[in-house]
Amino acid sequence: MNIFPLFFGHSKDLQSKLEQIRPRLYRLAYSWSHNPALADDLVQETMIKALKNAHQLRDPALLNSWLFSILANCLRDHYRKHKEMDDIDEIEDYHYAHEDTPENAHSQSQIVVRVRDAVAKLPLGQRQVLTLVDLEELSYIEVAATLGIPIGTVMSRLCRARIAMKALLKELAPQQPVQAIPIRRIK
Secondary structure (H helix, E strand, O other), X not given: OOOHHHHHOOOHHHHHHHHHHHHHHHHHHHHHHOXXXXXXXXHXXXXXXXXXXXXXXXXXXXXXXXXXXXXXXXXXXXXHHOOOOOOOOOOOOOOOOOOOOHHHHHHHHHHHHHHHHHHHHOOHHHHHHHHHHHHOOOOHHHHHHHHOOOHHHHHHHHHHHHHHHHHHOHHHOOOOOOOOOOOOOXX
């Protein structure tokens, strides 16, 4: 049964927007929590709260950032309820069939695992800002509004997160061959 018309009348536009953003919400929740079941629960809770409070959305153009801020609040609420945070050591390894050879596919999956591990090592605040800016391509102002923090905090967390990611992923950078500098003879 489709419940969207019950809450939003017959607005096909809003219904389609909510159906389209659900995978983005899940991807974001998973990148924050690294737990598929928790990510699914957070998205479900986000959608329920969005449906209950749809009248609070003043500007339909801000639907994405409004839903992202609800998701961030749901995650905060979850961590408040469950004081003990479980570290997830096992991150699923997704294999992509788009590569030409099995070696390339394996190499790409190893990079994905390393990047996910590096993101998982970041503190939650840095992880949230990094994923919202770099994955979801939100502006700093939108991220500040979504997370309820000052824009300066967004910028400093993003800077620290990128520096930490660079240090954690240094071994993935392509090796630059050392070029010999020719010696010139001067008389």
